[in-house]
Amino acid sequence: MRRIRFWGTRGSLPVALTARDVRRKIAAALRDAAGRSFVTDGEIDEYIDGLAFDVAGTYGGHTSCVELETGDAEYVVCDLGSGLRPFGQAAIARHGPAAPQTYHLFVSHLHWDHIMGLPFFTPAYIPGNRVIFYGGHAELEHALRRQMEPPSFPVPFSTFNAAIEFVHLEPGRVHDVAGMRVTLKRQHHTGDSYGYRFEKNGHTVVYTTDSEHKLADPEESAGFAEFFREADVVIFDAMYSLAEATSVKADWGHSSNIVGVELCQLARARQFCMFHHEPALDDTAISKVLAETRRFEEITRTGAALQVTTAYDGMEIRL
Amino acid sequence: MQFASRHYGNVIVAVPSGRIDHAAAAPFELALAPLLGNSDASGLVLDFGSVDYISSVGLRVLMIAAKQLRARKARIAVTTLQPVVAEIFKISRFDAVVEVFPSLRGALGALSPEARDAYDAG
Numbered sequence: 001m002r003r004i005r006f007w008g009t010r011g012s013l014p015v016a017l018t019a020r021d022v023r024r025k026i027a028a029a030l031r032d033a034a035g036r037s038f039v040t041d042g043e044i045d046e047y048i049d050g051l052a053f054d055v056a057g058t059y060g061g062h063t064s065c066v067e068l069e070t071g072d073a074e075y076v077v078c079d080l081g082s083g084l085r086p087f088g089q090a091a092i093a094r095h096g097p098a099a100p101q102t103y104h105l106f107v108s109h110l111h112w113d114h115i116m117g118l119p120f121f122t123p124a125y126i127p128g129n130r131v132i133f134y135g136g137h138a139e140l141e142h143a144l145r146r147q148m149e150p151p152s153f154p155v156p157f158s159t160f161n162a163a164i165e166f167v168h169l170e171p172g173r174v175h176d177v178a179g180m181r182v183t184l185k186r187q188h189h190t191g192d193s194y195g196y197r198f199e200k201n202g203h204t205v206v207y208t209t210d211s212e213h214k215l216a217d218p219e220e221s222a223g224f225a226e227f228f229r230e231a232d233v234v235i236f237d238a239m240y241s242l243a244e245a246t247s248v249k250a251d252w253g254h255s256s257n258i259v260g261v262e263l264c265q266l267a268r269a270r271q272f273c274m275f276h277h278e279p280a281l282d283d284t285a286i287s288k289v290l291a292e293t294r295r296f297e298e299i300t301r302t303g304a305a306l307q308v309t310t311a312y313d314g315m316e317i318r319l
Numbered sequence: 320m321q322f323a324s325r326h327y328g329n330v331i332v333a334v335p336s337g338r339i340d341h342a343a344a345a346p347f348e349l350a351l352a353p354l355l356g357n358s359d360a361s362g363l364v365l366d367f368g369s370v371d372y373i374s375s376v377g378l379r380v381l382m383i384a385a386k387q388l389r390a391r392k393a394r395i396a397v398t399t400l401q402p403v404v405a406e407i408f409k410i411s412r413f414d415a416v417v418e419v420f421p422s423l424r425g426a427l428g429a430l431s432p433e434a435r436d437a438y439d440a441g
């Protein structure tokens with residue numbers, strides 16, 4: 001396991017920056033420049049690198065799609081959100097359309113935001129490619145076919161010319177996929193969702209999204225801490241604040257930054273990566289939550305420090 | 320965690336102390352339960368002056384208490400938060416769920432002038 005690459009990090013629904021958002025970022029950058037002048041591109045880059053991320057960048061708007069670079073030639077991806085489209089284009093650009101590739105696609109659950117990218121996944125239409133879907137849901141194939149049926153979509157699933165396979169995974173069992181040790185855990189979410197733990201060459205990545213932690217049962221929390229045990233990175237559904245997740249949005253199937261940090265501390269994980277951002281939050285709001293979560297980790301730290309990050313479309317984590 | 324409570328007029332003041340962590344959340348919930356059922360009380364103030372830390376499970380107990388009190392139109396407030404606990408309230412957004420006051424007297428005054436008078440009378 002070498003690297004994690006995020007292609008889609010938004011929860012529930014894709015979002016896009018508006019002209020107004022871009023204008024606000026440009027205005028903030030110009031204000032910050034305060035009359036400075038730039039001669040070379042290098043000076044411009046240096047200035048941009050010094051700006052806050054919510055001014056110079058954006059967390060992005062594609063729904064869940066995360067690539068794991070395992071060090072193997074075969075591709076491994078978690079979830080088929082709208083980020084799957086740019087992932088597929090990048091893979092084709094890298095190898096050319098004629099070189100056959102294998103894609104291992106793990107599906108957390110069948111909600112729309114986690115499967116909507118599949119109809120736009122070009123490698124599935126190319127003969128010679130191999131596309132293997134993995135998941136804990138018995139209805140996985142049905143759900144993927146149904147979203148491409150009329151009147152919802154003009155191109156049926158049967159148009160895929162790649163070799164398509166479905167592999168049903170059982171929670172609690174160890175699966176060997178693409179040289180990785182893969183285990184999954186059933187999570188609280190309408191219709192169930194599954195978290196994945198991927199291990200290879202001494203590195204561990206946990207992908208746990210669309211998962212509500214009820215907090216009432218200490219054994220349940222201990223079970224998740226065990227699932228996250230000493231992971232290098234835990235990619236965690238931190239969609240809501242703890243107050244929202246325990247009140248108005250209780251039973252909506254999502255969790256918070258606070259619970260994520262606590263579970264990762266309990267698990268002695270090394271990095272907590274917030275994921276599945278609430279569509280209503282703009283870049284400034286997500287940056288604020290990141291700063292607050294880092295502070296929360298600091299004031300609750302008992303052992304080694306837990307690194308706190310928040311995912312954005314295009315972000316890479318080197319392992 | 321230690322726990323004490325007393326009345327000022329028609330307001331109950333609960334005084335937990337120590338860490339309300341995962342181990343203390345269940346005793347905290349049990350200690351609060353009889354106070355929530357008191358239908359004569361118009362409100363509950365939690366004096367957090369001696370609380371060093373509260374975890375998500377402890378905050379969940381507070382949410383349950385807030386819901387139960389609100390269902391019978393009673394109010395809930397916390398006071399005298401230590402700086403770290405105040406930060407936890409802010410980061411978890413619990414400062415928007417329960418009213419936060421800097422002093423016990425201020426909280427009592429906001430909930431019920433009668434309770435504040437009782438407090439001033441000692």
Ligand SMILES: [Zn+2]
Pocket residue numbers: 011012111113114210276
């Ligand atoms: Zn989702």
Ligand SMILES: [Zn+2]
Pocket residue numbers: 109111189210253
């Ligand atoms: Zn979902």
